[in-house]
Amino acid sequence: xxxxxxxxxxxxxxxxxxxxxxxxxxxxxxxxxxxxxxxxxxxxxxxxxxxxxxxxxxxxxxxxxxxxxxxxxxxxxxxxxxxxxxxxxxxxxxxxxxxxxxxxxxxxxxxxxxxxxxxxxxxxxxxxxxxxxxxxxxxxxxxxxxxxxxxxxxxxxxxxxxxxxxxxxxxxxxxxxxxxxxxxxxxxxxxxxxxxxxxxxxxxxxxxxxxxxxxxxxxxxxxxxxxxxxxxxxxxxxxxxxxxxxxxxxxxxxxxxxxxxxxxxxxxxxxxxxxxxxxxxxxxxxxxxxxxxxxxxxxxxxxxxxxxxxxxxxxxxxxxxxxxxxxxxxxxxxxxxxxxxxxxxxxxxxxxxxxxxxxxxxxxxxxxxxxxxxxxxxxxxxxxxxxxxxxxxxxxxxxxxxxxxxxxxxxxxxxxxxxxxxxxxxxxxxxxxxxxxxxxxxxxxxxxxxxxxxxxxxxxxxxxxxxxxxxxxxxxxxxxxxxxxxxxxxxxxxxxxxxxxxxxxxxxxxxxxxxxxxxxxxxxxxxxxxxxxxxxxxxxxxxxxxxxxxxxxxxxxxxxxxxxxxxxxxxxxxxxxxxxxxxxxxxxxx
Numbered sequence: 193x194x195x196x197x198x199x200x201x202x203x204x205x206x207x208x209x210x211x212x213x214x215x216x217x218x219x220x221x222x223x224x225x226x227x228x229x230x231x232x233x234x235x236x237x238x239x240x241x242x243x244x245x246x247x248x249x250x251x252x253x254x255x256x257x258x259x260x261x262x263x264x265x266x267x268x269x270x271x272x273x274x275x276x277x278x279x280x281x282x283x284x285x286x287x288x289x290x291x292x293x294x295x296x297x298x299x300x301x302x303x304x305x306x307x308x309x310x311x312x313x314x315x316x317x318x319x320x321x322x323x324x325x326x327x328x329x330x331x332x333x334x335x336x337x338x339x340x341x342x343x344x345x346x347x348x349x350x351x352x353x354x355x356x357x358x359x360x361x362x363x364x365x366x367x368x369x370x371x372x373x374x375x376x377x378x379x380x381x382x383x384x385x386x387x388x389x390x391x392x393x394x395x396x397x398x399x400x401x402x403x404x405x406x407x408x409x410x411x412x413x414x415x416x417x418x419x420x421x422x423x424x425x426x427x428x429x430x431x432x433x434x435x436x437x438x439x440x441x442x443x444x445x446x447x448x449x450x451x452x453x454x455x456x457x458x459x460x461x462x463x464x465x466x467x468x469x470x471x472x473x474x475x476x477x478x479x480x481x482x483x484x485x486x487x488x489x490x491x492x493x494x495x496x497x498x499x500x501x502x503x504x505x506x507x508x509x510x511x512x513x514x515x516x517x518x519x520x521x522x523x524x525x526x527x528x529x530x531x532x533x534x535x536x537x538x539x540x541x542x543x544x545x546x547x548x549x550x551x552x553x554x555x556x557x558x559x560x561x562x563x564x565x566x567x568x569x570x571x572x573x574x575x576x577x578x579x580x581x582x583x584x585x586x587x588x589x590x591x592x593x594x595x596x597x598x599x600x601x602x603x604x605x606x607x608x609x610x611x612x613x614x615x616x617x618x619x620x621x622x623x624x625x626x627x628x629x630x631x632x633x634x635x636x637x638x639x640x641x642x643x644x645x646x647x648x649x650x651x652x653x654x655x656x657x658x659x660x661x662x663x664x665x666x667x668x669x670x671x672x673x674x675x676x677x678x679x680x681x682x683x684x685x686x687x688x689x690x691x692x693x694x695x696x697x698x699x700x701x702x703x704x705x706x707x708x709x710x711x712x713x714x715x716x717x718x719x720x721x722x723x724x725x726x727x728x729x730x731x732x733x734x735x736x737x738x739x740x741x742x743x744x745x746x747x748x749x750x751x752x753x754x755x756x757x758x759x760x761x762x763x764x765x766x767x768x769x770x771x772x773x774x775x776x777x778x779x780x781x782x
Contacts, residue, residue: 193364198329199224199357202290203232205333208368211261213624215239215248219265221292221305224357226263237624237653240645242269244617246276247643250287250347251621253280254604255579257410259340260621265292267305270312275611278316280347282608283432284405284472286340287347289317295355296324309351318346323356330363334371342375344495377494379514386526389510392488394532396465398539399425402448405432405607406470406493406516412436413600415517416469419524423534426543428456430471431607435597442544449477451589454742454759455546457750462542463487470516472498473506474608492519545763552593553758560735561711563587563662567594569715570632570660573722578602579622579629583615583639586668586740591634613642619657620649630722631656637663640693650727651700658721658728661693664736672739686736697729704728 196204202225206214215237218226229236239245242264249260264273270291280287294303299322313320319339321332336348381389393399407416413436420427420437427437428448437444446453448460460466467490471477489508493499496513503511512519526532554564567590574580574596581604582588588605597603604622606614619633640661650657667685674682694707703726708717714732721730741756 193362195360196363197224197228197358198323198352198361199228201329201361201363202333202352202357203228203234204363205330206234206261207232208365209334209337210258212258213237213252214261214263215245215252215621216263217242217245217265217269219269219292219305221266221294221354222263222269222290222352222357223292224354225290225292225352235624237620238649239617239620240643240649242272243276243613244620244643244646244649246273246287246289247279247614247617248621248624249289250276250280250285251581251604251618252625253286253621254283254618255601255622256625258625259286259288259337260625261288261290263290265305266294267307270307270309274312274316275609277313277347277349279606279609279611279614281316281318283606284345285347286345288336288340289347289349291349291351292357293322293351293353296353297355299353309349313349316347317349318344320349320351322351323353325356325359327356329356329361330366334366334368335374337368338371338375343377377515377518379518381512381514381519381522381526383526385510385512386523389490389523390527390530390532392490392509393465393467393534396488397536398463398542399465399467399534399536400460400463401425401427402466402468402471403427403429403433403436404469404471404493404516405430407436407520408433408470408600409517410600412470412517412520415520415524419520422524422527424540425467425534425536426459426540428452428460430474430477431592431605433470434592434603434605436600438598439596440598442547443540445543445547447592449474450744450746451593451740451742452477452744453552453593454550454753454755455543457742457744457753458546458550459543461750465490468492468508469520470494472608473502492516549761549763550755550759551762553760555735555738555758558735558738560738561709561714561732562738563664563668563734564590564594564738565711566660566662566714566718566732566734567591569718571595573718574598575630576602577629579626579631580604581615581618581622581631581633582606583635583642584610584612584669585636585639586664586672586738587634587636587639587662589669589740612639615639616643616646616650616659619659620646620653620655623655623657630658632658632660634660634662636668637661637665637687637691637693638667644696647697647700647702647729651697651702654703654726656726656728658724659697659730660721661729661731662734663693663731664734664738665690666736668736668738669740671736675739676745692731694729694731697727697731702727702729705730707731707733709733
């Protein structure tokens with residue numbers, strides 16, 4: 193047992209937990225913690241603002257198995273951090289945020305830079321803890337780390353008053369394994385539950401896997417890959433599960449939903465068994481699902497509240513509340529034990545046919561570079577060591593459509609909250625968590641400006657982050673919505689002046705920065721950019737009139753998908769099946 197001040201206890205706890213990097217921004221109300229970090233091996237990364245610090249910490253979490261940590265000061269630092277915490281909460285990302293606060297006796301007063309942290313974060317975090325002078329700092333911090341990553345993961349915010357940081361406390365060196373074990377999830381499927389699941393699966397002819405972020409981990413990806421090596425069931429995924437199954441797999445049809453791939457959105461209309469794993473049934477996906485008559489649903493998720501909602505809305509035939517990877521492994525073990533296999537060759541060929549026959553495409557005749565054209569070209573350079581972060585907008589959906597991610601935790605994007613300004617700070621966290629990876633931050637000009645200061649962070653720290661900017665001089669996704677729903681009245685979405693962002697990057701000290709407008713320069717410049725060392729920035733001026741396709745219109749179902757003028761069927765194939773199945777499938781797009 194040792195005596196030390198509260199700030200030193202916090203730092204010692206983080207060391208015990210294996211934390212190697214902290215993202216933050218300084219201020220008077222958190223200085224004791226920053227001072228204590230001087231004696232620690234933990235590296236402090238100072239971002240351009242507190243929102244970016246928390247985004248970087250969450251990016252760290254999104255791209256590896258550790259919990260990212262952000263440390264900020266009081267008042268406006270707390271309100272700045274709110275957006276990032278809400279973003280992590282929406283996407284179920286574990287995150288620890290320590291916020292400086294006025295001394296405890298001044299809480300609830302008009303003290304300088306005081307704000308009610310519990311009130312601010314109450315509905316945007318998994319838990320908010322306000323430390324008082326009687327609290328055990330060590331136990332609370334170590335418990336919070338494992339709470340953030342347990343069950344349905346999420347951000348935990350700890351409000352740390354100034355006097356609590358300065359006062360002397362006891363540090364006992366409690367073994368972190370005690371906290372880890374207290375959150376261990378030992379729920380497994382029993383034999384009867386497995387038998388119930390396989391009664392449904394065996395009776396299906398057209399099963400479909402719907403993969404969500406609950407599988408986006410090394411364990412989750414490995415479990416579903418092994419499961420599907422045995423069964424070879426076609427799959428679709430959410431934005432948050434991109435990379436869980438290698439996109440090059442011919443039975444992986446990619447992202448489902450409003451801006452999903454054409455083949456994913458077609459195949460879902462034909463399945464008779466929908467196996468949803470670790471998904472939150474996002475409205476951009478779920479509201480558009482109009483299952484064919486007789487479709488059975490099986491649903492596995494760790495969130496009991498979501499399970500209750502889906503039971504009411506979808507009436508699944510099979511459900512299990514628990515860890516997705518554990519449940520999938522239980523099902524596979526049962527199948528192997530009982531020698532259960534599937535004969536779905538016609539359905540597998542149907543999935544392969546749709547994927548090769550309805551490729552993504554774009555306006556190849558335009559005089560302007562298309563953003564989709566850039567993503568199609570970049571796709572050829574993606575490998576298993578590539579980590580992608582995106583901003584929010586058309587470029588985000590195009591990256592999700594085109595880029596063939598091959599591993600879990602390789603594609604970082606703001607899903608639930610759709611937060612612009614996400615890409616740059618997230619890429620910083622990804623870079624620190626994965627120092628040997630090639631990290632590419634894809635952004636649009638609107639999203640990039642939200643946290644433009646992170647260009648300085650990246651350059652100053654000489655981080656090998658590659659920023660690919662698709663500059664269409666507009667808020668393209670919102671502009672598309674204005675054209676479709678507001679008679680083309682483009683209020684507030686267009687830029688009056690062409691800003692040369694590559695020059696800004698160069699002024700910050702990027703080792704490589706270039707800007708292109710001519711399609712003839714695209715391939716060679718992209719290759720130079722990808723091969724260059726250090727902080728790299730490539731600005732590509734793209735068509736401001738480009739429209740994102742395919743699209744399922746708001747309020748529409750998958751059968752209402754709009755393919756646009758450039759996505760076309762590349763080959764025809766006979767439709768086979770029972771007379772009832774053929775009658776149904778003849779009404780589909782193929």
